[in-house]
Amino acid sequence: MTITGYEQLDERKKLSLSKISELLLVLEHPELPLHNNPAELAARTIVQRRNISYATQTCEGTKAMDVFMSLVATTRKLGISFFEYMHDRISYLGNIPSLGTIIRQQSSVYSLGVSWSD
Template sequence: MPQETVFSCTDFNTLLDTYLPKLGSVQRTRVLEAAAIAFYHQQRDWPVVQALVCDDAPQFKLLTDDLALCWVDEGRHYKKLSPLVAYHQQALDKFLDDFWDYYRELLTYRDFPSAEVARELKSKFWKLFDTKSGYEQLDERKRLTVAKASELLLVLEHPELPLHNNPAELAARTMVQRRNVSYATQTTEGTQAWDTFMSLVATTRKLEISFFEYMRDRISQIRAIPSLAQVIREKSSLIPLGWSWQLESLPTPNY
């Protein structure tokens, strides 16, 4: 295929039809996804996100250089365990207490990060999740958590990262609830209008702007409320996101 060339969706599909006519639908989807991700990382029109905080769903893999997993979502896996034996119930209760105690220590670390505390928390992680409890299902679940240690502990390297992605989860849930109540839309235009207004509602709420006042301001063309993009830029400038990555990019002093 031609290199250093931007293809439209139609052009790329034509190339796939020409060179890989027997490609199955699933494999074709994977090729399209990989091409889209590769293009996203090399384009310069939009900032490329360095880190993503999400659950462990496979569709988030390779989207960003760094991936941080949601601790709340990880805790839900343990809440799903239903031990019948009293000893196992006690082991699970004790582990959950320790799990959330450790979570609270991570929250404290985000406010007061230090290399020494980071080493202590990393050691505590292995002690918490690598210790056998005697409850086989709990120990198996802990082994699965250990396999994701680097993603769960990314906050020790980058303390500005949140420990969960609940705001994003709740925003998506609002759309799902709306769809369930109204049984979706009937046309493409309706879907686009729906998505636009749901996005505006969620964005104005996060920015602490009245959605009603915002819509009245735009319909009346008074324009007293600045653009949401401008408000986002102003608010984000006050949050030191990315400072730990900036430290990594600084040259090492030559003493």
């Protein structure tokens, strides 16, 4: 490793070098995303909501807000109406499968694990 003399840059280079196998994993497994922008955006939405509402008053309220925000984000990504999903769950209609079932069904359509089965 070339030493630049700039302490913060040299430290960052050492950290990157120590994680080289993880950083290059995408070369062996091209289905891995190169970034985590969707996860970052989802987290940012939750934080923005918290800031707008001046947070919650209790730990239970924080947990409930996090669960509902996660459900909103997940149903949006799956193309399901959050309100229809919640109505289906609350009224026990059973017209919409569980989110876990839908995720498994959609993930089986994509062959995202091909390079892992050597």
